[in-house]
Amino acid sequence: MPEPTPVLPEVLSQIRALPASGRPLIICDVDEVILHLTTHLEDYLHSNGLMFLKFEYRLTGNIGSKKTGTSLNATEVKQLLMSFFDEVSPHQDLVPGADTALHSLSDDWDVVLLTNLPGAHNKPVRENLLAAKGLNYPVLTNSGPKGGAVAALASGRPSPVVFIDDSPTNHNSVNASLPSSIQIQFIADPRFLTSMTRAQHVDLLTGDWQETETFISSILSAAKTS
Structure with a gap:
């Protein structure tokens, strides 16, 4: 615990x-x-050539390239989320x-x-x-x-x-x-x-x-x- x-x-x-x-x-x-959140994030990922690798509850290790399937590291995920919220929060x-x-x-x-x-x-x-x-x-x-x-x-x-x-x-x-x-x-x-x-x-x-x-x-x- x-x-x-x-x-x-x-x-x-x-x-x-x-x-x-x-x-x-x-x-x-x-x-x-x-x-x-997830539907907006999925649209944002697709527009940046990315995707959820699995529909499970984690982001680091679960966001990757649509072409190669290579996952983003923790720093890349954090930067992506900052950009995502800046763009999507009003909508x-x-x-x-x-x-x-x-x-x-x-x-x-x-x-x-x-x-x-x-x-x-x-x-x-x-x-x-x-x-x-x-x-x-x-x-x-x-x-x-x-x-x-x-x-x-x-x-x-x-x-x-x-x-x-x-x-x-x-x-x-x-x-x-x-x-x-x-x-x-x-x-x-x-x-x-x-x-x-x-x-x-x-x-x-x-x-x-x-x-x-x-x-x-x-x-x-x-x-x-x-």
């Missing part, structure tokens, strides 16, 4: 700027959860049902969006895009595993805390840092969803926002009747 991840100082300062609240909390990722499409589900859930829950978005200059771009789609929730930018940030966000709040993310790395990190959280692994692209096996600490593996809304709503209903 991974060790708990400390929260980064730059993330903690964003968390401290949030208003105090005693409501239950949903901490939700953006890419591949609220906004499509990402909404995952169907994300807006409706979060609006409904926000009647009873606070919603905070926690995203690993490369490039500080892309944060206002992302905030503007989400606002244009009616998703006016606080956006916090993180780097690396999210466990420390999630634990810091949950500190001083009543349970339950729900964490929604596509990345198995982030779910492992949150399980180490805040094992009491309810974890939903959401993967919008069905090709990547079907390649994923649900880990024991993940409470729901899904790519459907209606299923996600129903599952989260049932958490408070169960708490009220217990």
